[in-house]
Amino acid sequence: GAVVSQHPxxxxxxxxxxxxxxxxxxxxxxxxMFWYRQFPKQSLMLMATSNEGSKATYEQGVEKDKFLIxxxxxxxxxxxxxxxxxxxxSFYICSxxxxxxxxxxxxxxxxxxxxxxxx
Amino acid sequence: QQQVKQxxxxxxxxxxxxxxxxxxxxNTAFDYFPWYQQFPGKGPALLIAIRPDxxxxxxxxxxxxxxxxxxxxxxxxxxSQPGDSATYFCAASKGDGSARQLTFGSGxxxxxLP
Numbered sequence: 001g002a003v004v005s006q007h008p009x010x011x012x013x014x015x016x017x018x019x020x021x022x023x024x025x026x027x028x029x030x031x032x033m034f035w036y037r038q039f040p041k042q043s044l045m046l047m048a049t050s051n052e053g054s055k056a057t058y059e060q061g062v063e064k065d066k067f068l069i070x071x072x073x074x075x076x077x078x079x080x081x082x083x084x085x086x087x088x089x090s091f092y093i094c095s096x097x098x099x100x101x102x103x104x105x106x107x108x109x110x111x112x113x114x115x116x117x118x119x
Numbered sequence: 120q121q122q123v124k125q126x127x128x129x130x131x132x133x134x135x136x137x138x139x140x141x142x143x144x145x146n147t148a149f150d151y152f153p154w155y156q157q158f159p160g161k162g163p164a165l166l167i168a169i170r171p172d173x174x175x176x177x178x179x180x181x182x183x184x185x186x187x188x189x190x191x192x193x194x195x196x197x198x199s200q201p202g203d204s205a206t207y208f209c210a211a212s213k214g215d216g217s218a219r220q221l222t223f224g225s226g227x228x229x230x231x232l233p
Contacts, residue, residue, distance in 0.1 A: 004162075006162075009160075041226070041228070042225070042226070043208060043223040043224060043226050044208070044223045045223075046221070093162045093163070095162075108165070108221075110155075110162035110163050110164065111162050112160075112161050112162045113160065113161060115160070
């Protein structure tokens with residue numbers, strides 16, 4: 001089956017630094033990847049849609065300059081949290097659907113998530 | 120505006136019992152209703168899904184019941200096992216079932232006692 005890998009799984013950083021999280025589709029190409037944020041005991045909130053070779057589409061209320069998304073290849077999307085602050089601490093999850101599919105929810109595979117803690 | 124309401128927030132069931140989680144939606148344009156299972160520190164995994172043209176779908180111990188007129192759907196876990204202990208999210212999407220339009224419920228933390 002389709003596998004999506006995220007790295008790192010956990011990261012701790014100091015306030016003011018930037019952190020990059022990688023999302024890779026291991027055995028398929030993904031034209032579209034999605035980034036979610038999840039607070040403890042809460043649901044997943046879609047942050048942005050990452051499109052290979054073009055700019056990401058951000059959801060309302062998500063700061064584009066704070067959360068930089070790059071989708072440089074069909075197997076890799078990165079989320080960079082810039083000038084991180086304690087309120088950015090969260091669980092970040094990516095998902096992807098295979099190239100050629102409709103990017104429908106029925107073909108989504110989620111990564112294992114990345115836990116960011118900003119001190 | 121919360122478009123998908125999920126209940127209960129938490130659920131404790133004895134091993135072998137039936138776990139029932141309910142969801143209600145508001146937008147009649149939704150046409151795809153998946154359930155996800157998430158273990159602590161992991162990403163969600165698709166468990167089972169249904170489209171509104173059927174009223175029930177069963178896969179192993181997991182069954183989705185769908186009531187289009189009431190705009191409600193539920194997940195039933197038969198013969199619940201301790202390994203089923205996880206957080207369950209219902210979700211809904213509209214149009215072509217676009218992942219971008221996937222709206223999650225608030226989640227239910229299920230604990231199955233041995």
